[in-house]
Amino acid sequence: MMRQTLRLQTAASLKTALKHAPTKTSTVALAAISHSLRLQAQAIREYSTPSAPSASPTSTPTGSSNTQPKYRQFHTSDIQNQAREVPGFPILDDPLVQNHSIPSFMVGTQNGFLPRQDPLDVLPKEYEALEELLQKMPLTLKDGSKGLLALGQFGEACKSLPQYDLSNVEDSELLSALYRDYTFVASAYLLEPCDILYRKTGDYGLGRSVLPKNIAVPLVQVAEKIGAKPFMEYALSYALYNYRRIDKSKGLVWGNLELIRPFSGDPSELGFIISHVTMVSNSGELVKNTMKTLDAAGKHNREAFNEGLAKVVSTYEKINQEMDTMWQRSLPADYLKFRTFIMGTKNQPMFPKGVIYEGVSEEPMFHRGESGANDSMVPMGDNLLQLTESMPSNPLTAVLKDFRTYRPHNHAEFLEFVEEKARQNQVRNFAEQDPNSAAIFLAAVDQIRNFRNRHWSFTKEYIIKYTKHPVATGGSPIVTWLPNQLATVLRTMQEVGAKIDERALLPENKALVDVLTKRADAQARVLDREVAQLRTEIKDQDKV
Numbered sequence: 001m002m003r004q005t006l007r008l009q010t011a012a013s014l015k016t017a018l019k020h021a022p023t024k025t026s027t028v029a030l031a032a033i034s035h036s037l038r039l040q041a042q043a044i045r046e047y048s049t050p051s052a053p054s055a056s057p058t059s060t061p062t063g064s065s066n067t068q069p070k071y072r073q074f075h076t077s078d079i080q081n082q083a084r085e086v087p088g089f090p091i092l093d094d095p096l097v098q099n100h101s102i103p104s105f106m107v108g109t110q111n112g113f114l115p116r117q118d119p120l121d122v123l124p125k126e127y128e129a130l131e132e133l134l135q136k137m138p139l140t141l142k143d144g145s146k147g148l149l150a151l152g153q154f155g156e157a158c159k160s161l162p163q164y165d166l167s168n169v170e171d172s173e174l175l176s177a178l179y180r181d182y183t184f185v186a187s188a189y190l191l192e193p194c195d196i197l198y199r200k201t202g203d204y205g206l207g208r209s210v211l212p213k214n215i216a217v218p219l220v221q222v223a224e225k226i227g228a229k230p231f232m233e234y235a236l237s238y239a240l241y242n243y244r245r246i247d248k249s250k251g252l253v254w255g256n257l258e259l260i261r262p263f264s265g266d267p268s269e270l271g272f273i274i275s276h277v278t279m280v281s282n283s284g285e286l287v288k289n290t291m292k293t294l295d296a297a298g299k300h301n302r303e304a305f306n307e308g309l310a311k312v313v314s315t316y317e318k319i320n321q322e323m324d325t326m327w328q329r330s331l332p333a334d335y336l337k338f339r340t341f342i343m344g345t346k347n348q349p350m351f352p353k354g355v356i357y358e359g360v361s362e363e364p365m366f367h368r369g370e371s372g373a374n375d376s377m378v379p380m381g382d383n384l385l386q387l388t389e390s391m392p393s394n395p396l397t398a399v400l401k402d403f404r405t406y407r408p409h410n411h412a413e414f415l416e417f418v419e420e421k422a423r424q425n426q427v428r429n430f431a432e433q434d435p436n437s438a439a440i441f442l443a444a445v446d447q448i449r450n451f452r453n454r455h456w457s458f459t460k461e462y463i464i465k466y467t468k469h470p471v472a473t474g475g476s477p478i479v480t481w482l483p484n485q486l487a488t489v490l491r492t493m494q495e496v497g498a499k500i501d502e503r504a505l506l507p508e509n510k511a512l513v514d515v516l517t518k519r520a521d522a523q524a525r526v527l528d529r530e531v532a533q534l535r536t537e538i539k540d541q542d543k544v
């Protein structure tokens, strides 16, 4: 047997470490019916059913968005022809950039969780009034002058926006751009008074509680067409559909990307959003290796499993390194200057009665705000490593599950697929049957820890240091929610580490396991203390 070596946090050594581990017969019983095949069939059915006629903005009200609107039925045979049989879920190897009939967001091995095409950055002439309003909207405009939000004139300016009828728009790229743009207008409109008050007093006060029909009706129309909630989302609007390449021939890298729609125009807002994009630009690799790992676990192929999982580790390592650049690209002291506009209307004191969408429904709507919690990279890791099912059964975990409904339809389906497949193929159990696989599994969970731990630091340094506001933009309690997940990750590391038979590990691997489990122990203790202290300083932390 070849020697196996695992070095702490070193992708290259992880890669070499995985070769030729002895294959053990797994006790895993494969489920007779493949849920994944059912999912695939369902996905293909959905994408190929002819579309239902959409409501005209002036006709019947669309109803409360508390029920997820029906996904727009795209006509396509492309999915069947071009998606790779993984097997189980149609994943695009080719992002099909010329295709304007399938959704902009489809999981792919190249584009990962980013849109298939770069976002449409300027609206067609037909929507000139909307484009102009958005150009004039930010606090600081490109030329340095004050925009409508800084002057407190945005709400008034919205009155002259015509009520566009979007019922005939079918092009998926245009629909995505219109959705992004209407969600920007809606959030700026609803939160403008909060921003004005916050800049004066440090309090948010109340937001506007009625969204006028010239914004509400087209927003709901476009949201229904793309299967989203009629409110600003992370992937579909603020973060992943909001970048423009400066040099089209160059990559999705820092320095080559600018924003399409800022709220503040502050360089730190650019840094905040673009850091998400550059991280997610690695997600195609993550998808590919997640699928390999799942497949290998199903086939009890130890070598392929170790290889796939090691690549998952090295890809998360890259993503985490990219995340670390946030400290320089977006300054902690600037975050609250643009954060107001990405707040939600659910579980937010500024919207105690939600928001009425005029011309749509008499019932108020409540939506979580934009949040990285709606990114799919960490949920994919949670599902692959079966961390989701280890989360405690409590209201905080219910929030985590609710967040998973705030994302492109195809991402949500994919996450569900990964969760189910990992359970079926018993990924954790398969890893734990071999000490060296278990060490790689531990390293993978450690990457999720690395992400969540840095993220907890961001939250303390960018938010809690500057405000006692009890809830985050997504409506989760600021002190208790993130630690709910981080603590689960730390506990899992302690459990996995404790089960590893160290005698079967090479000295280097033993050192790795020792370091990772000891660090998890120490961090768990520190986290408990921090949360206990912060709960005394910030109110309402049990309210979800």
Ligand code: HEM
Pocket (backbone or CB within 6 Å): 272, 275, 276, 279, 323, 326, 330, 335, 370, 371, 372, 373, 374, 375, 378, 379, 400, 452, 455, 458, 459, 462, 463, 471, 472, 473, 474, 475, 476, 477, 478, 481, 482, 485, 486
């Ligand atoms: C200055 C930087 C950041 C701050 C202050 C911050 C803040 C937060 C907060 C407060 C939450 C709680 C959920 C809520 O909004 O209600 C959250 C969740 C989350 N954010 Fe961020 N975030 C930052 C950057 C990022 C980046 C770059 C990513 C990368 C994709 C990201 C991904 C996530 C994820 C995955 C969650 C859910 C965490 C979990 O499942 O435990 N965040 N963020």
